[in-house]
Amino acid sequence: MSTPEKQPSTAEIPYERFLDCVHCGLCTSACPTYLETGNENDSPRGRIYLMRAVTDERIELTPAVSRHLDLCLDCRSCETACPSGVQYGRLIEPFRVSMRQSSGNNQDWFHRWILYGLFPYPRRLRWALGPAKLMQLLKLDRLIESTGLIKLLPQRLQRMQRLLPPLKPREPDLPEFLPAIGEKRATVALFTGCVAEAMFHHVNWATARVLQHNGCDVHIPKSQACCGAIHYHSGAGEPAMELAEQNQRAFDLEQVDAVIVNVAGCGSMLKDYGHMAAELTGEEGGRTASLKSFAAKVKDVSEFLATLGPITPTGQISAKVAYHDACHLCHAQQIRQQPRQLLSMIPGIEIVPVEEPEICCGAAGSYNLTEAEMSDRLGQRKAKNLLATGATMVVSGNAGCSLQIQAMLRQQGREDVAVIHPVELLDRAYQANSPSVTH
Ligand code: SF4
Ligand code: SF4
Structure with a gap:
């Protein structure tokens, strides 16, 4: 029989948030895990029921209950589908913090050393990627895969190895300031991220160039940090708050019209700083108010350009x-x-429709490293839908999705289908003086 964990203290979650759910079930068909398992406990309605029942102490937080909650991708597709305005993310995220606290903040080696000790630090991550780059160069990565030597690594490191894209030669570091090109229209700051800065540095450069081309002075503060999503979404509230406050200090909000971000997961986390602070500190003023002011300035690069007039x-x-x-x-x-x-x-771009466009690809932050089976099922489902369009290129505004989709396409032998960020295409189009570039 499974042993229940200590009941989490969920005092930080206003109880009315559970009551917003009227159990209509209209969210179930939008939930990726429910689509895959058909189990009500793996649906938004089922998970809200479980969290509320644990809070009411009607059930215990057994490993089986935790399992259903852990399997949630926090993709928030249920929020789009819900006609009652249930804020599912604001239930599962603080609930996970409580679950973690009630288990004595115990985390395995992978969380401690890799997710919290390596990923949030672009320099450390770049250093760690050095040997992988060399292996790719010498084609040893294919050799260890084909000979089965990869199986000597722990499972999660095997997955990391398989998710690695072809690593590009690195452009120089971004300077702290890049001036607008032509008439100045805005002053912005660029959030460069952690995993994105280490693995998609070229996208940060493309974003900066596109912003310059659109008349923006671009500031790139050196003291900025990881957004904290890796921590907060896995229940580590305190380090997430520390990173949020480091970012708030790093960006001079008086100086800029917007803080621009090019990774969807980071953007969503940065915009949620105020909510997170309110939930973790239980206060609305002070630290929460400061982080809310920061969050109000955050814009995804596409959102900002669409408003500016690209x-x-x-x-x-x-x-x-x-x-x-x-x-x-x-x-x-x-x-x-x-x-x-x-x-x-x-000019020349044809956008083709995709089946199930708003169902998660299974990346979900670090989910593709910690929940291998469900992540693969969703990744293959997404790859099948993308390939069925006959597209020659997949465009994604989130680094994690790009890694996941690239890996799934590789598995299907479709490395010819490039996966690229929208600003990279825009950058190429601005730079293309020749009449036609074919992909
Ligand atoms: S979360 Fe929304 S859509 Fe889902 S059961 Fe509750 S009220 Fe209905
Ligand atoms: S966040 Fe995503 S995976 Fe979790 S319950 Fe909602 S739709 Fe399902």
């Missing part, structure tokens, strides 16, 4: 593009049209 590119890129809706853009930030608008401005 300059139309003249360079042509001939490609059939499948746009992938990242959950933390479409569900958490309600950003759907803006990236499509940017793409459709590029």
Whole structure:
């Protein structure tokens, strides 16, 4: 028989949030885990019921109950589907913090050393990626895969190895300031992220160039930190708050019109700083109020450009593009049209519709490392839907989704389908002086 964990203290979650759910079930068909398992306990309605029952002390937090809650991707697709306005993310996230506290903040080696000790630090991560880059260069990565030597690594490190994209030569570090090109229209700061800065440094450069091209002075503060999503979404509230406050100090809000972010997961976390602080500190003023002011300035790059009025590119890129809706853009930030608008401005781009566009690809932050089986099922489902479009390119505004989709396409032998960020395409179109670039 499974042993119950100590009941979590969920005093921080206003009880009315549970009561917003009227159990209508309209969210179930939007929930990726329910679609895969068909188990009501793996649906939003079922999970809300479980969290409320634990809070009421009608049931104990057994490992089986925790399992259903852990399997949630926090994709927030249920929030889009719910007609009653249930704030599911604001239930599961603080509940996970409470679960972790009630288990004595115990985390396994992978969380301590890799997720919290390596990923939030771009320099450490870059250093750690050095040997992987060399292995790719010498094609040893394929050798260890084909000979089965990869199986000598712990499971989660095997998954990390398989998720690695072809690592590009690194452009120079971004300077602290890049001036607007042409007439100045805005002053912005760029949030560069942690995993994104180590693995998608070229996207940060492309974002900075696109902003400059659109008349923005771009500040890139050196003292900025990881957004804290890795911590908060796995229940580590205190370090997430520390990172939030470091970011708040790093960005001079008086100086800029917006803090620009190009990773959906980070953007959603940065915009949620005020909510997170209220839940963790139980106060509305003080630290919460400061973090709310910071959050109010955060904009996804597509959202910002759409409001600013993007300059139309003249360079042509001939490609059939499948746009992938990242959950933390479409569900958490309600950003759907803006990236499509940017793409459709590029001469030669054809955007093709995708089946189940708003069902998670299984990346979900670190979920694809910690919940291998469900992540693979959702990843294959997404890859099948994307490939069925006949697209030559997949465009995604979230680093985690890009890694996951690339890995799934590789598994299917479809490395020819490039996975790219929308600003990279826009950057290429601005830079393309030649009449046509074909992809
Ligand atoms: S979360 Fe919303 S859609 Fe789902 S059962 Fe509750 S009220 Fe209905
Ligand atoms: S956040 Fe996503 S996985 Fe979790 S219950 Fe809602 S729809 Fe399902």
